[in-house]
Amino acid sequence: MYRVMIVDDEPEIRMGLRLKVDWDLLGLTVAAEASNGVEALEKLEVDPYDIVVTDMNMPAMNGVSLLEACRLRYPQLKLIVITGYEDFHYAHAALKSKVRDYLLKPVSQDELTEALSKVVRELEEARSAMNQQEVTQWRMTRYFKEMKEHFLVHLVKEEWAGASVVQERSKWFQLDSWGAAPVRFLAAGLPVRAWQGTDEERTPDKLRLPFELIGREFAESWEEPLEVFRDPNYPGLLHAVIQGDLDSAQRFARAFKDCVSRQLAYEPVVGVGEPVLGFEAWKEGYLSALLAWNMTESRTQGWEQDSGAGGKVVLSEDTAKIVQKYLLRGEFEQFRQVLRRELGAAFSHSGVQFVKLIFQLYVLMDTTAHNAGVRPVGSGQLWIRPGLVHSLNTVEKAEEFLMSLGTAIMRQLKSGSEDAExxxxxxxxxxxxxxxxxxxxxxxxxxxxxxxxxxxxxxxxxxxxxxxxxxxxxxxxxxxxxxxxxxxxxxxxxxxxxxxxxxxxxxxxxxxxxxxxxxxxxxxxxxxxxxxxxxx
Known part of the structure; x- marks a missing residue:
């Protein structure tokens, strides 16, 4: 509701103006009255007002002086003059003070309503412009960027919240068009060989921050639609989601690698995931990029994979939930049986399928442990050394490796100790x-x-x-x-x-x-x- 002050030395005139208009219908409220300019200015100093409706011929301080004072002190205030004097002096003062309307008494209900309606429209336009400016300024703040990045991580890591929630939140972060566009995820990080030397200045922790800063700055300059984020579970990686086809994603990957190579003297490894459509599929698209990065990183260490090795997810969503359930409940034998069945099926299909499954099961278990607040010994070794999977070349070896990690997680979850809780x-x-x-x-x-x-x-x-x-x-x-x-x-x-x-x-x-x-x-x-x- 916009606040109005009526200024007139005659109480019956002020009451008449109150009764002439349906103030609520116009979105207005008469918040104060004043009998002259001095009293009006005193009230303006104490409380905010949007509109002043004033007479011109008043004692103590007339309308001319009041209009001039308002013009100088409260330039955003909307002024309407209602007077019984058709005087050039008054009209000139009103024009100089940018009065929105100059009405002669007795003013009709329609005239006053129309004058007030016009002012309300101006106020609404000004408020809308101000709100938009505030929103734009807020979207430039670091806080907004952090919330937007958190939303992206939520989309790719958590259970999908549903269309209505995601749609509302995506509008806030100007991502609503992304739900209807085909996208690919990319995962980028420096290769393990980049820090296998003895140079203390080139350790992972020392390179991680400059890599992220360089990567983010480059991504912001990319002309095609692209969003960048970081997953706290994998601090050494930088992730991106990009609209367009495979050519667009590969073009960005090549340019990204060139940029980082020039500044850090190490070429990063970039994994490009499978195409997905719709927010509900982003989790799978993200995981496919993680798998692609792992497999690409393994090849940089001299381990060649079968041709066509990509990041397509092997483990179904339903099976992943079953694995997670057995792991959290500590159902050891059921967990082993699912691992053996899935590993055997993937191994008989192809070597590529087998490797993908090992990585996907590992990521699932590692994420489950992190979410449950445990970090068992051995967790992280496959992620830090992707080539380790090369030694897991049989179902039995892969099962033993994954079971050792699963057992450690189950023990911590089931310990019941004070530390675990x-x-x-x-x-x-x-x-x-x-x-x-x-x-x-x-x-x-x-x-x-x-x-x-x-x-x-x-x-x-x-x-x-x-x-x-x-x-x-x-x-x-x-x-x-x-x-x-x-x-x-x-x-x-x-x-x-x-x-x-x-x-x-x-x-x-x-x-x-x-x-x-x-x-x-x-x-x-x-x-x-x-x-x-x-x-x-």
Missing amino acids: QSMIEAAQQYIQENYMYEISLSMLAERFNYHPTYFSELFKAKVGTTFIQYVTDLRMKQAVHLLEDTGLGLADISELTGFSNASYFSSKFKKLYGMSPSDYRQQASEKFNNEEPKK
């Missing part, structure tokens, strides 16, 4: 911190970590010191406060980006926690910032 709770907290903007339930999290919901709830409260619901709410509120203080986003946008169901619920919870509305908090924070600015 503490690690699990810390992993749950980390998951919440990374996914607070999405729908998170206690039962979903309990199932993720293979606990009964009731026991998980009690354990979470005992370890963290607060309930699951309160922990999630506090985290969301912390992020909402950050957006209120540092951006001009509206409440509906903030509630959506912080995981609250709607703006009304968010405002209610905020007021209960902070004792004021989000809008009042933002105003208070703005005033505090202005007051704390250094004096010149």
